[in-house]
Each structure stands twice: as structure tokens, then as C-alpha cells.
Amino acid sequence: MASIVRSSKYRHVFGTAYKREDCFENLRISINAWDTNYVTANPKYVAVNWNAGGGGAFCVVPLGMAGKLRGDFPLFSAHAGAVLDTAFSPFDDDIIASGAEDHQVMIWRVPKDLEEREEDVTEPLLTLGGHGRKVGHVVWNPVAEGVLAVSSSDYTIKIWDVQKGQVKQTLKGFKDSIMSIAWNHNGTLIAATCRDKKLRIFDARSGELLQEGTSHTGVKGSRVAWLGSLPRLATTGFSRSSDREVYVWDTDNLEKPISKMQIDMSAGMLMPFYDPSTNVLYVAGKGDGNIRYYEYADEQLYFLSEYSSPEPQRGLGVMPKRGVDVAKCEVTRFFKVSSNSLVEPISFKVPRKAETFQSDIFPPAPAGKPALSAEQYFSGANADPVLIDMAKVFNDGPLIVGSNAPIATSAAPPPAATTPPVTATPPVTATPPVAATPPAIATPSQSSARSINEERLASPAGSATSVSSAARAAEAKALVADSAELEALRQENARLKQQLENAQSQVVGAENRINAAQEQLQKAKQQAAADEQAIEKLKSDLSSTATRDEIQAVKEKHDVALCKVGNLQGNLDQANNLVEEYKAKLAAAEAKAQEHEGVAANLQKELRAAIDAANSLTAAAEKAVDSLQ
Template identity: 50%
Template structure:
């Protein structure tokens, strides 16, 4: 027996009581209680029989601790109870909300080990703690912070900055380079725009989200809410923001116009809801609680929040810690770390579903969590993501998420292009209305080679959902001189009248072509001679008299004599009357030998008067076409009538041949019986 998530498994079969109820209901095709629909298996990743395994390049991703000497110890994190991640990472530095008034610390990634008692601090906020920080995605030495004093401060990290290697008697704190004032209460979260330089968003206890132009140091747009905003997230190209509020509502806003695009109910629980945008899609993921304080995970359509979550909300467990979601744009992996948990779950997002991959397990619970940008991973070790978790013993522990492979070369399938440090827009262009597909991308192959990326490329447009194909109307049968001949001359195409459905002919299209060629061969005389021997009435249907040709037809356009001569020189073949394809003149094809052999299985030498009429039929048809004064459409229809009659003759010939064989066999049986007597 082993555990997986909140379930127990024995021999790959869930033995949790709730799981057994679900498994029994599904096996007996009974209605599944609503409370159990999503409690056991997340989108069919683990089927009730425990045997289904979904194919994925990241199915075997595992997390690995760094060694103790590569961790960061003896830290002094904040004691504030505000719901924040506490730490942030940008690949070169770590930011930690510190215990004290208006201060946080910056730790260079390469300065590991136990930190000294006295370290330089980033001080500037007054009257409370720092609640959140965020690094500028386009400049590793710039960041912003927010605090309980209602201010947002901008910082620059000195290029000679060190966290450990300082004179303890001469510690110099870092001061802010700018301040943004506009919120009237505590500022809980700050986050930079992913595509435009110097564009920042902030949420506050004054129930608003503000969008700032850092070049002008002013607020451009304010998004008003009805309650405290607990989380927000930019979309892929930075034009929209998704917010989660304490009024249990999810909202999506157009950032530059301030328009509310979509609104809908979120998680029913009273605790904090987190939201994250799922890459270059119109989907968001949320983590929250239900009314019974069970932790939930959901996926939503960003443009149709009122429809509810896609596939329903999925219950994870009954722990009390807030779940912190992080989405990797390059691999479509969603990492979820719970406060107070020792494990980190990760899922793969595909086709509007989250598929559980695995989880990283640890005995040390986490207070905070951060994921570094993709450009900071160790590509040579197949590290697809690097995370940092703040533990309860006041240390930060790096975690590598690795795809286990032994290849000695760059793995381009697990390392697609990733967001670069080059902005796609300036703040003026962004607020002026210019829009791009997403952030500029760099090649991970350059990082594998150990060189600075020399070029970037634009993001691809957002993929659109495939619309259902509409049924196209069936084409009306048309008459044409030739559609398959090489270099055909242009001939007017005339639409024919709808033809009533008739029984399908006994012969196929391939057999029809064989009959056309057979009529021109020498064997047709012997064939019709056999018909004359079997039944004199069969040959009467071959007679193409003028009365049969002169049927009343709708008038149609005429065609010149040159076109008629071209049509006369080409054999004609038609498909079955109920076919929806156009009637076309086919080129010469080989005789269908099996059909000819079957019909001519019994030779005959008796001459027939009908053979002359039948063999001259093609010539008589051609002469009628050449001399006719009516429309071309009428001649084609007459040809079709004649061919239909010939098909009927061939069918009767086959039946007669079978009947004759039966008579011969019966006669042989009688002779054998008499000879035995």
C-alpha cells in the first residue's frame, strides 16, 4: 500500500472509501454523487483501475534538493501574517521580506551558506512591513516593493552589491530611487508587465488595482473592485489582468481601457483565492477553498467566467494552507506549493485540462515559494525549472525539477524558446495602444552553449480553438467534355436538371469502363451472338431507334460544331445515377478483364443479326451528336440513356450465363445417373 496525494492505493487500485464509491459507480454505470465527481482523480490521470498512464514528455519530471552548503541559512524573514509569497527570484538575486519596519533583503544567488548577523538592508518604507516585491523582467538589477505604508518604491541593486562579504562595522543600507503614491491603504501585491518596459500593476486594501507608468511615475488606469483583491495575474501579451477578490468573484479586465471584460463566481470558501494566467491561452487557473475548507483547483475560460470552471472544481485535500500557483510558459507545467506543506504538486495543462504529473515530497514545510525565470536553469542537466522555498527554520532551499535523460546534446523538445530580458514595447507604445503577440523569445540552445543570446524573436499569435466544420452542400451534377484529359480545351459547363434516384446499377464504375472498351473490341460479336442464342428478346433493347432518342427534354444552351467534334473523339463513361459527382468524359482505360472473361466464359459461333447493330452503336451515337441541332446537354443525356441500356444487357448476359451453366450441370448429373444404371 502506498499513498498518492490524498488517496491510498493497494496494487494500483484506490482503497480510500470515497475512491471505492466512485470506482463502483463508474463500473456499474450508476450516477456519481456530485461531491465525489472530482475528489479522487484529476481529469482521468489516474483511472479507477490504476492502469491508465498518459503520454507526456514531462511524465517523469522529479524534484531534487540542493546540498545543504548550497542553501541560504540564518535568515530573518518577515513575521507578517499577510498572504504573500514572501520571496521572489530572478535568476541572479533572491528577494526576501525581512522582519523589521520597512525593510527587505536581496541575496545574490551565488552567495550561499550561512549569512552573517549584520547584512545590508533595503530600507525606505515607513510605518509597517514590506508586503511584496517583484523584479523587473527586463533588468535584473531593478525591482519594486510595496508595504503597509500604502507606498510603492522602486529600487536599483548596486553592481558591486554583496550580501555576505561586507565589513560588519560599516554596513550601508540601500535607498529607493523612486516612490509611487496613489493608494490610500496598504499595498499588498506588485507585479511587472510581461511585455512592456516600465509598466507595473499593484493591488491595495482600498479595493483597487492600479496600472503605473514608471517613466512618468503616475497612475494611468485604476480598476475598482467591491472587496479586497487577494491575487491578480497578467495575461501572455500584457493587455489583460485576471483578479480574484474576497467577495468570491473572479474578474478579467482590459488594462488600458479599464473595461471589465468578464466576471463570474469563484471558490466558495472564505480563505484566499490565487489566480494565474495559463500562458498564451484564454484560460486561467485558480486555487482556493470550498465552504467546507477543502482545497480546490480549477480552470476557467477567461472570456466566459460566468460559465463556471471547465469540468468543475477539483478537490485536492483538506489542509488549511493557501495554495500558491506558478505556471511555466515554455513547458505548460503548473506548480502548486501549499503553505505549511512539504510537497509541491505539478500538473501539465493541455486541451483545457490539468493532468497530474507527480509531486516533489519533503519533510520540511514551506512558508514561501518562488520560481526563477527559465533563462536561469541548468540546461546541460536537463533542468526545466528551478524553484526556491522558504522553510520554517529560516532558510531558503533551492529545488531543481529535472527531466531524466542521458543524451549528450541539447534537448530542443523539452526546451522551447523562452521569454527573454528584452522588452517588446516601451511604456509609451503600450499606453498608446500598441499590442504584440507576447514577450520576445530567446533560444535555449544559446544558453546550452554557454553564450549570451544574440537574437530574439517575436511570440507566435495565440492559438484559436478549431471551429466545427460545416457540411458543404452536395455539388449538382454537371456535364463537361473532359475533366481528366491533359491540356483540355475550355468548354462551357452546363448544369443539368436534378435526376431522380434510381436503383444502383449492377456494375461498378470500373466495370463500366471495361464495357466501353469491350464494345469496341472484336469479342463483342461473339458476345451478342451468345445473347441471340439465349433469348431473342434481349437484343431488342440494344436497338437505338429514333423514337427512343427523341424524348422531350428542357431546352439548354447549344455548343459549336468544333466542340462537338472534340467530344465525339473521346469515349464517354458515366457513374451511377444516384452519385453526387459530376458526369465526366473519361480517357481511354484498359478493359476490365475479369468481367469480360466472366461474360465470355462460354464461346458461341452462331452469327447474329443484332451484332451488327450493337457494334455500330458508338458510331451511330457519334453521328447523332455531330449532326444534332439541339443542345449539347440533350446529347449527353441520350448517351447516358444508351449506356444504361448496355449495362442492363451485360447484367442479363451474366445472369443468362449462370443459368446456362446450371442447366449444363443438371444435364451432366442426369447423364451420370443414367450411366450408373
Template identity: 45%
Template sequence: MLRLATTLFEFEPVMSFRRGVVRQSKFRHVFAQAWKAEHCMDDVRVTRVTWEAPLCAANPKFIALIVEAGGGGAFLVLPLNKSGRVDQNTPTVCGHAAPVLDVQWCPHDDNVIASASEDCMVKVWQIPDGGLKAPMTEAIVTLEGHSKRVGILAWHPTALNILLTAGCDNLLCIWDVGTGELVYQLSDAHPDLIYSVCWNKEGNIICTTCKDKALRIIDPRRGTVLKVKEKAHEGTRPMRAVFLSDGKILTTGFSRMSERQLALWDMRDLTEPMAIQEMDTSNGVLLPFYDPDTNMVYLCGKGDCTIRYFEVTDESPYVHFISLYSSKEPQRGAGFLCKRGVDVNKCEIARFYKLHERKVEPISMTVPRKSDLFQGDLYPDTAGPEPSLLAEDWIAGQDAPPLLISLSGGYVAPASKHKDTLRGRPKLPLQSANSGPAATATPVTRETEVETPAPAKVVQETEAVTDKARKEEDQLNEILAEVRALKAVVLAQGQRIDLLERHLARIEDGDV
């Protein structure tokens, strides 16, 4: 009886946590939907390595999947729109001598991907447009500096060609991929195996989790540990941590009773978490995926059949449970598509690629809206592919926020409402009432006009005016969307020009 009372007491915070979701938020009704079977990728031999990583990475062009390979390590790169059966003879990236443990796409070049392996090496690959036509064995850059297997990769969010790696030798290494040079190495920051690494928004500090149960905040350029939280989660199973856009840190881990936990921390004071919640008693490690545009966190547990999603706000209890997507089959891993790749026409705010044993299943997170117009409140400006800094600028101590772009350029007006509009082109000028699709088969003449009863004529004129107004409104909305897209392009190019001019000035001054 006492044990039962204790159990109810332990789970009471979770219940109150879920009861508190009735609040004003545009993401309160996010709807998760798996794609139909014909749009999935079938016959994909997902790797069986026992490594707590997503095993998958996606960007607007490609999806990369770590697969089974004999005699070495390999991963598969497929176009993002690939569906149906994947042929067993499909070429792979197969230059590692041991299983691949992690893959990550470069945020500043959709054709560049890094891979980490048990062979202690990190390789960087240039994927041709359209995907691989033959097996790829030669990397453009090979990074050698770890003495044990490498299982964690993290590209710098704003600086070009800066890559962080972490291995089972407890080392953190930061590389300039452009030169292949090891620019920073932290050898004494972690006494045990590193579980996760994450950059903050501007890329001047990182947070890490370790097998010693500590959460650390580190300045990688100075090589100093700024803050440590011992026993952020008291369980012995692996922890994960991600930086939020406002500087807070969200962690997942296990309690002393092996319950899975989610905690939110204020970086300025790690004494106690701002919020902590118990989930369940499953053994699967919770992999957190964070969307800075919507401030939403998605939790995918390896071996689970569910994806939980939350919204983080400045109001207590800070982490608000939204909903849970559940399916019949457990996931081996999951890839999270960056915001530039989602379908804004369908109000899709996030997309996962769920790895089954022999299948890859896309899952869309959408916010249902009645309007067919671009929903600007769901899509604030997001990080674009242009870097804010060059590698040497960041190494020299500079910091900069990411360069943002508008997603309105990805919006295409529905063809059903704009049949006279060519996809991707501006709408043609409005035609007169008696021409084009709106014209009647028989022109109205003076004789027929005299024979038309007055009420019917009024109705016809009213309908014509209404139709014209509707066309004008549709045309205006489309022009506004195109103007916003062009403004975003001009802004991005202007920022790129400024960056190149600064670099040119440094070259002329002899600093480079």
C-alpha cells in the same frame, strides 16, 4: 455509513484524476530534488507577517527575501549563487516605514526590483551588480497613490516600466515607473479586498480574484470589467488566479467544505469550469506558479510540506497531475526562478527557493535525460529581457507578444567529454592522429609497424577512426549550439533596433 459513502464519492474524481497520468508526455517523469545542505542559505530571518504572498522573488542574478526588521520594513537581496550562512550584518533594502508585503523583479532589467509595504507606498530600487555593500534606503522611484497597505505587485510582461499595484483600499493602480506617473486607476471594479492579479501573455487584459469570491477579467486601459464569474470557488478562504499562455485561466481556492481546489476556466465562457479537482482539507492557501514554456503549473501551499505539479493540455481532463514533492519541514513561502536562470546542462526546467523559518532551500525540477547534449524539446524559446513595447506605446493602445530568446546559449559542453575545449570558447580544430592528447607516448615507426601483428593493427586503426568520428561529432554539436545562440542574439538585437527606430521616428515626428 452515509457520511463515509459521501466522502468516498467526493474523493473519487481525485483518484481517477491521478490514475489518468499514464500518457505520452516528456514531463511525465519530472523529478524534484532538494539541494544539499551546503548549497542552502542559512540563518535567514524570514518575515513573520501574516500576508498570503510568496515573500520571495528570484531572477538570474539575485534572490530577494522579505525578512524581519525592527522599526520598519526590509528585504534582503543576495546573489543567486549565495550559499552557507548569511551574516546578520548583511546590508538590506530598508527604506519602508512598515513591513514589506511583496517584492517583484522587473522582467526587463535584472537589477530593478519593486517592493510594496504596509506604509501604503510602492518603491522601485536599483540593485548594483554584485549585490549591496551597504544598507539601501533611497529608492529610485516612490509611487504614492494608495490609502491603505499595498500587498500585490505585477510588472507588465512586455511593456517597459509598466507596473500594476493592488492595495487593501480595493484599488488597482497602473504606473509608468519611468516617470512615476499614475496612468490608470480602477476604483470601482472590486467591492472588497483583492487577493491576486495576473496579466495575460500580451499584457492587454488582467484577471483578478477578490474576497467576494468572484473571478474578474478586466481591460485595464479602458477601465472596464469584461467578464465576471461569481463564486468561482465557494469557500471563504483566499483565491488565486493565473493566466495561461493560451488564454485559459487557472484558479486555486476552497470548496464549501473547506477542501482545497484547482480549477481551469475558458475565458470565453465562464459558466462552468473546464476542469475542477479537490486536493485535501489543509488550510494553507495554494500559490500557483505557471511556466508558459512547458505549460506546467506548480502549487505551493503556505504551511505545507509539499509542492504539487501538473501539466495543462488540450486533452481531457486538461489538467494532468504529474507528481508531488514532499519534505519534512513546511514552507513559509517560495520563490520561483524565471526560465532564464535555470541550469540547462542539468535538464533543469524549474527551480524553487523554499523558505523555512531560518533557511532558504533550493529545489530543482529536472527531466532525466541520458544525453549530455542541449535538450531543445525541453527548452523552447522563452521570454527574454528585452521589452516589446515602450511604456508610452502600451498606454497609447499598442500590444505585442514577448520577444523570445533561445536558451541554447546557456548550454556548456561537459568538460569530461571535451577536455581540449575552453569553457565558453569554440572548440579548436581537430588535430592530426599523431598529435595532441590522442598521440601515443612512442611514435609509430616503420620498424614498429612491421613488428605489429595484423589483427592488432586493424584494431588500432579502427579505434583511431572511431575516436576521430566521435570528436568530429562532438565538435559539430558544439558548433551548432553556438550558431543557434548567435542567431538568437542577432534576432533579439534586430528586434531591439526596430523598436528604437520606431521610437526615434516618433520623436522626429513630434509625437513625443
């Protein structure tokens, strides 16, 4: 990660959690151990995997129903096993796919009477079988309508034509469970990470394995995200020593990553989310409350800032760009699963007080319209996503989309053989719509004058040539009143402008304080890293006498302490508890070492040195926190 300070429009993006009353409560979110986000969202709904007793279910809640969910709210319940993943169609906000442990994929339509409905939704539009084991991921194609990628624990990815209920291609070659899948921006390629520690890229239509390389070496799994239309991938995972990492890859060569970045030492999976409109990569850790974000430029990830919360996240869903609040300069919105019963929206905004559309931070984004039909796509046609001018979202609010495309009522048997796609001429990309110019707002005097003229035109001819003195007096009185009102509005406008200038000065001062705090934070992290190296050296000295499991146990406890220091949560009581546990581990190792004659004295001396180093680390952490306070 580049450490220099760069000029960026998104440098001061900040995250704000919604108030409690605007969150979604009284949910029963799944506690399944499968690595999933648990939640997905679009401009109409938020959906969560449900903790159902027997069988599998998920819940779809309209965004307007924030608060405590009623106990009899309907579920989508037809799976015989736990639901592991859900995904809303990018082209129809009422269509959602679900994959479950029962080896099935189901396609559903959200009923119009969902808010008033009491009985569960138990009849999907379509059930897709053919998977040998549980279904872990369902991901819609971003360009072609009704094309769905499904990964399974049978070590395959199947590409479905949902409109016909047919498997069009099966991607093979995996040696273990598939951990993550992602389409590229025009839906022609699929990237996948696997527990066999390989990163692979496939041609989704021919099934050809285009690239393969060794990814993160840790055993805890990894995830992948495409960096928009660039020939680049970002992966998150673990090193052999459980360091959490982010790699950036050239999709034409997976022999080695073009950049590596170590985040911290913690046990939770890192969830990557890339916003192609802003070139910002958000990285959120499971089991902690941090969302870090980086701007990708010049083959580097530049750190922007970090959202921190005392409540750890189990999973995250992200709002499509067409659903953000453009008028409030909101660039991203996440939906955070912070407990087994709560989903908390988090809004990320650029700190601007603007009353007009900010085109520099809101370039065109996917419009929620398909560029290709499934038939065109599987015939070999290519197209980029259809884009919308975000000024339309600024003027009209979140864009809701729907589709009348047919969906098969039953899945067709898989074809005996797959014919390679025929290259077709790409269709012409639709031109993004241009936002309409908002109507001018009339001043009070203009409005009054217009109404008076209209009355004159509507009056009889005799009245038009002979206006009574009473009418003239009434007209003059109205104009005087309007002039006074206009002057009052001008004064109010001047007062508001002065308040705005004062607020802008305060914002500049706050930004300066933030920059100073970030510099202090960086110094504290550097000191923590130096202390960590000292501890690592001491632990390596101990490796000749203590067992590998003991050293690993000590390291994991120490990793947790370092994570707490790095996040500067200020909870020194927890740090002290971790040090006590660390001492207990070292004491146990010391007792075991004493059983070995001839080395007991040396080992005891080294262990005491390690304890002193741990105490020094805690003192350094306290000093770093005090300096920031």
C-alpha cells in the same frame, strides 16, 4: 483531473532539494500574516521579505553567496511599514519593486558593491504613492518596459508608468481585499481574485471590467495564474467545507469553470505556478511540504507527479526560464521558504543523460527583452513577448539582462481623466536568436599534426627543403605517441558508452517501479476517499444534535488526518494522536448531548459508531502504508 496515464515528455520530472551548504541561511524572513510568497528570484539574486523591527525592509542576496549570510549584510530599508511583496523587473535583473504596509511602492536598483557593502540601501530610485491603504501585490508587465500593476487594500489596482512616475489607470469594482493579480502573456489583461469570492478580468489600459464570475466559495482566499498564451485561467482556493481546489476557466466566460479538481483537505493556501514552455502547472501548499504538478492538455489537468518534503513551505519563488540549468535538463527551479531563516532551492529536472541540447523539452522562452516601451504600450500597441532559443542558454549559461531605460526620480500626480488607448499597429515580433554552432574539438593527432605543419611554415626556406633526420625522428615519435593516446581515448569512450547503457537500463527499471508505486498510491487514495465518505455520513447523522461548531471542529481534525494519509508520510504516531484528539472531541460532544433528555442514549450510540469508524480509518491507513512499503 484526468486519471488515465498519458504519454508525456515531462511524466518523470522529479524534484531535488539543494544540499544544505547550497541553501541560504541565517535570514530573518518576515512573519507577517499577509498571504505572500515571501521570496522572489532571478538569474542573479534571490530576495526575501525581512522581519525588521520597526519600519519595513527586504534583503537581496546574490545567488553566488549561498550559505550563512553574514550578520551585517545590507538591507533595502526605507519603508515605514512591513514589506509585503517584491518583484524583480523581467527586463533588468538589478531593478526590483517593493510594496508595503505604509501604502507606498518603491523602485530600487541593486548596487554593484552589494557583496562588500556594510550599510543599508536607504535611497530608492522612485517612490510611488497614491494608494489609500497597504500595498499587497506588485507585478511587472511581461511585455512593456516599466509598466507595473499594484494592488492595494483600498480595493483598487493601479497601473503605473514607472519611467514617468504616473498612474495611467485605476481598476475598480472590488468589494473586499484583493488576494491575487496576474497579467496575461502579452500584458493587455489583468486577472484578479478577491475576498468577495469573485474572479475578475480587466482591460489594463482602458480599465474596463471584461468578465466577472463567482469563484471558490471558501472564506480563506484564492489565487490566480494565466495558462500561458491560452485563453485559460487557473485558480486555487477552498470550498465551503475547506477542501482545497483547483479550477480552470475560459477567460471569455466566467459563469462557471470548465474543470474542477479537489486536491485535499488542509488549511494552507495553494500557490499556483504555470510554466508556459512545458504546459505544466505546479501547485504548492502552504503549511505542507508538497509540490504537485500537472500537465495541461485537451482542457484537462493531468497529474504528473508530486515532490514531497517533511519540511513545510511558507512560500515559494520561481526562477525565470532563462535562469535554469539547461545542460542538466532542469525545467524549473523553486526557492522554498522552509523556516524563518532558510531559503532552500529545489531543482526539477527531466531524467535524461544527454550531452547535446534537448530542443523537444526546451522550446523558446521569454528572453528578458521588452517588446514595447511604456509609451508604445499606453498608446495602444500590442506585442507578444520576445523569445530566445534556449540553445543559447545551453551554450552560454543563465541569461543575465539589463536595461538603460530611464526611471522617474519622483512620482507624478495622477491624471484628471484617463483617455482610452488608441489602437496601433502591432510591432513586428523579434525573431528568436539562433544558437551558434559550437567549435569542433580536435583530436590529439589532429592537434599535433597542425602544430608540426605550423612549425614547418614558420621555418626558413632552407630548412623546409632539407629536414634533418633528427627532426623526422622526433616527428615520428610524436605521431606514435598521439596514436597511442587516441587509442586509449577510444577505449575509454567505449567503456563510458557501456556504463551509459547500463545506467539507462537501471533508469527504465526505476521508472517501472515508480509506475507500480504510483498505482498502489492511487489505490490507497481511493480507499481513503471511501473511508472519508463513510465518516461524512456519520457526521451528517450527528448534525441534528451536535452544534455546527462542534461538527466543524471534529471535521478539521479529521481533515488533517486525511491529509497525512493522502501524503503517505508514514508517520503513524501523528495519525494516532489525531485519532485521540478526535475521540476527545466526540467525548465532549457526547457529554454535552447527555444534557438533553430523551436523546442521550441515541446520541451516545451514534458517537461510539463514529469512534469505531475513525479507528477503522486509521487501520485502513496503516494497511495502505504497509502495502506500499
